[in-house]
Amino acid sequence: MKLVVAVVQDQDSNVLMDVLMDRGFRATKLATTGGFLRQGNTTLLIGIEDHEIDDVVDIVKSVCRSRTQMTPPVSIIGRSTESYVGQPIEVPIGGATIFVLDVTQFERV
Amino acid sequence: MKLVVAVVQDQDSNVLMDVLMDRGFRATKLATTGGFLRQGNTTLLIGIEDHEIDDVVDIVKSVCRSRTQMTPPVSIIGRSTESYVGQPIEVPIGGATIFVLDVTQFERV
Amino acid sequence: MKLVVAVVQDQDSNVLMDVLMDRGFRATKLATTGGFLRQGNTTLLIGIEDHEIDDVVDIVKSVCRSRTQMTPPVSIIGRSTESYVGQPIEVPIGGATIFVLDVTQFERV
Numbered sequence: 001m002k003l004v005v006a007v008v009q010d011q012d013s014n015v016l017m018d019v020l021m022d023r024g025f026r027a028t029k030l031a032t033t034g035g036f037l038r039q040g041n042t043t044l045l046i047g048i049e050d051h052e053i054d055d056v057v058d059i060v061k062s063v064c065r066s067r068t069q070m071t072p073p074v075s076i077i078g079r080s081t082e083s084y085v086g087q088p089i090e091v092p093i094g095g096a097t098i099f100v101l102d103v104t105q106f107e108r109v
Numbered sequence: 110m111k112l113v114v115a116v117v118q119d120q121d122s123n124v125l126m127d128v129l130m131d132r133g134f135r136a137t138k139l140a141t142t143g144g145f146l147r148q149g150n151t152t153l154l155i156g157i158e159d160h161e162i163d164d165v166v167d168i169v170k171s172v173c174r175s176r177t178q179m180t181p182p183v184s185i186i187g188r189s190t191e192s193y194v195g196q197p198i199e200v201p202i203g204g205a206t207i208f209v210l211d212v213t214q215f216e217r218v
Numbered sequence: 219m220k221l222v223v224a225v226v227q228d229q230d231s232n233v234l235m236d237v238l239m240d241r242g243f244r245a246t247k248l249a250t251t252g253g254f255l256r257q258g259n260t261t262l263l264i265g266i267e268d269h270e271i272d273d274v275v276d277i278v279k280s281v282c283r284s285r286t287q288m289t290p291p292v293s294i295i296g297r298s299t300e301s302y303v304g305q306p307i308e309v310p311i312g313g314a315t316i317f318v319l320d321v322t323q324f325e326r327v
């Protein structure tokens with residue numbers, strides 16, 4: 001058993017969840033915030049059998065798109081923002097960041 | 110050390126947290142959403158010693174109840190919802206879904 | 219690859235995120251709730267290379283402060299609160315609680 005932790009953009013999260021549900025996977029959604037852009041994104045927890053990893057990764061790849069995002073003009077990103085303040089910069093955001101964790105024990109109550 | 114990730118129904122989450130606290134366990138609560146029913150549920154993160162797994166699972170089993178839930182009449186569940194739209198169906202929801210993860214390092218700062 | 223799950227106090231979370239971003243780390247923020255005090259806190263997910271664990275733990279240690287918090291006068295903490303109700307008590311809250319998890323597979327889509 002594995003627990004997939006996938007951070008995706010809000011714009012893709014509903015379609016991604018639809019496709020996962022259609023395919024019979026089970027998932028739980030967390031409303032999260034990106035550390036750099038400080039904007040809302042979505043983290044999915046998807047518990048799957050070991051042999052289903054490639055299927056789930058393929059579904060995420062087929063649904064999730066990379067995009068770019070302009071940083072806000074007065075950046076709140078961090079202390080060393082001299083280079084950002086005043087000059088908005090274009091930041092690439094990948095379609096998804098996926099962590100696969102080993103589940104040592106699984107229980108349905 | 111293990112990290113227990115337990116997805117439970119909102120109705121059980123407060124009592125479950127009370128019992129865990131009473132027993133001296135520590136836990137952190139996340140407000141989450143179910144992928145299928147798209148309704149709010151609760152995910153608990155519970156860091157425990159290896160020998161405490163059975164205790165925690167027993168507490169979850171003693172508190173969390175399975176229930177059924179009617180899907181909304183116009184289902185938003187997914188693309189293949191032809192079978193749901195118009196005819197609400199009764200969906201079983203288990204008391205809890207529990208993932209136990211291995212903690213390779215633990216620090217209290 | 220490791221996934222660091224760090225529960226920190228809200229008061230430290232923005233500065234901590236600033237420092238992590240400045241240092242080039244990537245992180246995702248979850249708004250969470252403490253099980254005992256039932257108050258808001260912050261959980262960070264930080265995916266890092268194995269050799270970066272000590273750096274990240276050091277950053278958390280340098281930013282996050284322990285504090286104390288008075289329990290509310292009529293405590294909602296749990297069933298065995300006889301000792302708390304009416305007599306607020308001072309509860310120590312550590313700077314951070316850190317769980318390091320092994321990542322068996324990582325994908326950027």
Ligand SMILES: Nc1ncnc2c1ncn2[C@@H]1O[C@@H]2COP(=O)(O)O[C@H]3[C@@H](O)[C@H](n4cnc5c(N)ncnc54)O[C@@H]3COP(=O)(O)O[C@H]2[C@H]1O
Pocket residue numbers: 007008033034035036037038039041091092093094095096097238239240241242243244245246247263264265266
């Ligand atoms: N310290 C830094 N310095 C310079 N540029 C930085 C940076 N941190 C992030 N970025 C850039 O900004 C984009 C948005 O990051 P954000 O943290 O808002 O939103 C992130 C974050 O919520 C999550 N994420 C990515 N890698 C992560 C990791 N290793 N651990 C935890 N969360 C991660 O996925 C979202 C998208 O990440 P992605 O890499 O595709 O896209 C990132 C990356 O291109």
Ligand SMILES: Nc1ncnc2c1ncn2[C@@H]1O[C@@H]2COP(=O)(O)O[C@H]3[C@@H](O)[C@H](n4cnc5c(N)ncnc54)O[C@@H]3COP(=O)(O)O[C@H]2[C@H]1O
Pocket residue numbers: 020021022023024025026027028029045046047048116117142143144145146147148150200201202203204205206
């Ligand atoms: N492997 C896993 N990974 C991550 N999270 C998991 C999980 N298994 C369960 N969960 C979480 O636990 C909640 C209850 O799941 P349960 O299987 O008891 O009860 C489920 C199940 O009976 C049914 N169900 C879920 N996904 C389905 C699907 N793709 N097709 C058909 N029925 C599904 O609907 C009920 C409610 O599901 P919902 O998604 O709203 O809410 C789920 C979800 O948030």
Ligand SMILES: Nc1ncnc2c1ncn2[C@@H]1O[C@@H]2COP(=O)(O)O[C@H]3[C@@H](O)[C@H](n4cnc5c(N)ncnc54)O[C@@H]3COP(=O)(O)O[C@H]2[C@H]1O
Pocket residue numbers: 129130131132133134135136137138154155156157225226251252253254255256257259309310311312313314315
């Ligand atoms: N093993 C673990 N698994 C998951 N999350 C964990 C954890 N250990 C700590 N946390 C998280 O970190 C916060 C701070 O914990 P700390 O132990 O520093 O500070 C704690 C501790 O001094 C005390 N405390 C917590 N649980 C207790 C219990 N069952 N009995 C007595 N005191 C407790 O109250 C403070 C605030 O706790 P609160 O639950 O509101 O908030 C906790 C909780 O959200």
